[in-house]
Amino acid sequence: MPYAVALTGGIGSGKSTIAAMFESLGVTVIDTDVIAHELTTPTGVAMASIRAQFGAEVLNTDGGLNRATMRQRVFADPNAKQTLEKILHPLIRGEVDARSARSTGPYVLLAIPLLVETGAYGDRVSRVIVVDCSEALQITRTAARSRLSDGEVKAIMAAQVSRADRLRHADDIIVNESGLDSLASAVAVVDHRLRTLANSNNHGKRD
Ligand code: ADP
Numbered sequence: 001m002p003y004a005v006a007l008t009g010g011i012g013s014g015k016s017t018i019a020a021m022f023e024s025l026g027v028t029v030i031d032t033d034v035i036a037h038e039l040t041t042p043t044g045v046a047m048a049s050i051r052a053q054f055g056a057e058v059l060n061t062d063g064g065l066n067r068a069t070m071r072q073r074v075f076a077d078p079n080a081k082q083t084l085e086k087i088l089h090p091l092i093r094g095e096v097d098a099r100s101a102r103s104t105g106p107y108v109l110l111a112i113p114l115l116v117e118t119g120a121y122g123d124r125v126s127r128v129i130v131v132d133c134s135e136a137l138q139i140t141r142t143a144a145r146s147r148l149s150d151g152e153v154k155a156i157m158a159a160q161v162s163r164a165d166r167l168r169h170a171d172d173i174i175v176n177e178s179g180l181d182s183l184a185s186a187v188a189v190v191d192h193r194l195r196t197l198a199n200s201n202n203h204g205k206r207d
Helices: 015-024 032-039 047-054 067-076 078-102 135-145 150-159 163-168 180-206
Strands: 004-009 028-031 108-111 127-132 172-175
Touching: 004 015, 015 028, 015 108, 015 180, 028 032, 028 078, 032 078, 032 108, 047 078, 067 078, 078 108, 127 163, 127 180, 135 150, 172 180
Parallel strands: 004 108, 004 127, 028 108, 127 172
Antiparallel strands: none
16 A cells, blocks of 8 residues: 555645645545545445435435435434444445555545544554644634534534644644645645655665
8 A cells, every 4th residue: 555644634724725735746635525425426335325224314305415414413313423434434444445556646645534533544544634723714714615604613613623632643734824825835845745755665665
């Protein structure tokens, strides 16, 4: 498997923006949220199990997952959350491994929003990048991007680990508190470091 690095951060911190910047530098980005979406489209492989476990009421008329309904179920019921995770996590992991194996980039960046919360992928990644910004900025950005209210964003944030806990897991921190230009510079610095590490890791394996 290629050298792999995790990218994580709270909702609205800028993970997708940063992942796209890494991608434009030639890095293979694998996003577990994107995979989860693909698995739950009308033709997604997870839908048969989700329907069997939760019934047709969590499906849209087209047969895809109704995210709003599922989000409410999962918030209200920890068992529902566990059941959904038991269906999705192994499928996501399989897809991550398959895409990693096919990667031709200098290293693989695994975008994993809930890395710290789930404790998953520790066996796959050599380093963890945490995207950090103030909680106020997380709320403004998420509310501007989605149809979620400030209250809904705060509820999602409350279910995620705290900023301090997440930072404790960081090998690299990308601070996303100013403009996109300075963010791109910060990404370039981290990318440079990761290419060097991936290179020496690969050489180490060959020797
Ligand atoms: P995440 O993937 O962590 O939830 P996103 O990358 O989707 O966060 O960013 C949330 C929103 O904030 C998006 O609309 C994005 O375009 C915007 N955004 C992120 N970083 C910046 C920045 N440095 N300057 C301006 N807008 C930003």
